[in-house]
Amino acid sequence: MKRLAIALAISSSLALPFAAHAVEYNQVQTDKSAINFTYKQMGVAVDGKFSRFSSQLNFDPAKPTAAKASFDVELASVDTGASEGDEEVAGKPWFNTKVFPTARFVSGSVKALGGNRYEVAGQLSIKGKTQDVVVPATFTAQGKSGVFDGSFTIRRADFSIGEGSWAKFDIVANDVLIKFRITAASK
Amino acid sequence: MAVLFFGLLALGFYMHDLPLSPEKLQLYSWHKWAGVSAFLLVWLRLFWRVTHRPPALPTSMPKLLQLAAHAGHLMLYGLMIVIPLSGWLMSSAKGFQTVWFGVLPIPDLLEKNKEVGNLLQTVHMDLNLLFVAVIAGHIGAALKHHFIDQDDILKRMLPAHNTEK
Numbered sequence A: 001m002k003r004l005a006i007a008l009a010i011s012s013s014l015a016l017p018f019a020a021h022a023v024e025y026n027q028v029q030t031d032k033s034a035i036n037f038t039y040k041q042m043g044v045a046v047d048g049k050f051s052r053f054s055s056q057l058n059f060d061p062a063k064p065t066a067a068k069a070s071f072d073v074e075l076a077s078v079d080t081g082a083s084e085g086d087e088e089v090a091g092k093p094w095f096n097t098k099v100f101p102t103a104r105f106v107s108g109s110v111k112a113l114g115g116n117r118y119e120v121a122g123q124l125s126i127k128g129k130t131q132d133v134v135v136p137a138t139f140t141a142q143g144k145s146g147v148f149d150g151s152f153t154i155r156r157a158d159f160s161i162g163e164g165s166w167a168k169f170d171i172v173a174n175d176v177l178i179k180f181r182i183t184a185a186s187k
Numbered sequence B: 001m002a003v004l005f006f007g008l009l010a011l012g013f014y015m016h017d018l019p020l021s022p023e024k025l026q027l028y029s030w031h032k033w034a035g036v037s038a039f040l041l042v043w044l045r046l047f048w049r050v051t052h053r054p055p056a057l058p059t060s061m062p063k064l065l066q067l068a069a070h071a072g073h074l075m076l077y078g079l080m081i082v083i084p085l086s087g088w089l090m091s092s093a094k095g096f097q098t099v100w101f102g103v104l105p106i107p108d109l110l111e112k113n114k115e116v117g118n119l120l121q122t123v124h125m126d127l128n129l130l131f132v133a134v135i136a137g138h139i140g141a142a143l144k145h146h147f148i149d150q151d152d153i154l155k156r157m158l159p160a161h162n163t164e165k
Ligand code: HEM
Pocket: B005, B008, B009, B010, B011, B012, B013, B014, B016, B028, B031, B032, B033, B034, B035, B036, B038, B039, B080, B083, B084, B085, B086, B087, B088, B090, B091, B098, B121, B124, B125, B128
């Protein structure tokens, strides 16, 4: 009898963390999240960021393939590193924020790559153009919240970002590295 | 070297007022490359100045004027050092690293910081305005020596003159 009680106690204490693990992270905390980018100007890397965006996210580490994520980035909140640059990229040749105020990402399928690594396929829409993108991301649980980190490269020409005299890549390169860190709490 | 400095001054003031365009970014890079080159050359020039003392000023010059001349020259050398230095620090603080001729990255001395960057931009500009004023004084003084005092100060700056002696 005593042995049975111990066995039960052990098994339940083992099961507990498992139960705790089936937790869904779905409250994005924008103040602990960031969307940055790096572009190259005459071969020199320059960092920028977007300060305003919103995101919906559902992620259960036990069921990663059912995860869903979407992002809406307010393009006018761009920081290119120079105020002159911020005004410039809001304009018509770049984002044309008057007509296309937001960039949107919507996830499709999610693959677990093993460990804490995942691969999110989705669609990115900027300036009226939509492209398929594959976004690698890692997930780290931190207390009651989870942190998603990742980066991927887009080509600005695919979205007609930087037209006219900016269309050539000798001054501002085509590749733009997007880096994100999203913190989401569980309910 | 004087040509390089005049070029940098002219390019600096000109590019600052341009609307943002690929050409402007290109000019900024060229300005930074040339500015760093000037910075290196100034050290060579200073080495030369220290190892080759210039002939003494003519004793006909009043003491006060001699002092003013020395102070003016000290300012010129000082500005030739601090102006490119302020440009370099400004670029660091603004987060636009300088890569010399697009090949050699110059380390960023400062953390990226908008306020510091803008402050340094003002410093770089004010120092340049001062530089222009001192150069104008320098040229004015040299011309005065030549045409009013009619001494050989201006001529002795020319290399051909030196070799005669
Ligand atoms: C002796 C060397 C230099 C001279 C005479 C010089 C002169 C000037 C002048 C006259 C301006 C325009 C000031 C204004 O209207 O704001 C300027 C702007 C500038 N300089 Fe220099 N400069 C020198 C070296 C450098 C160096 C070494 C760098 C960077 C590595 C640099 C970076 C800049 C930048 C980024 C600006 C633009 C500031 C702005 O208007 O946004 N300069 N320079």
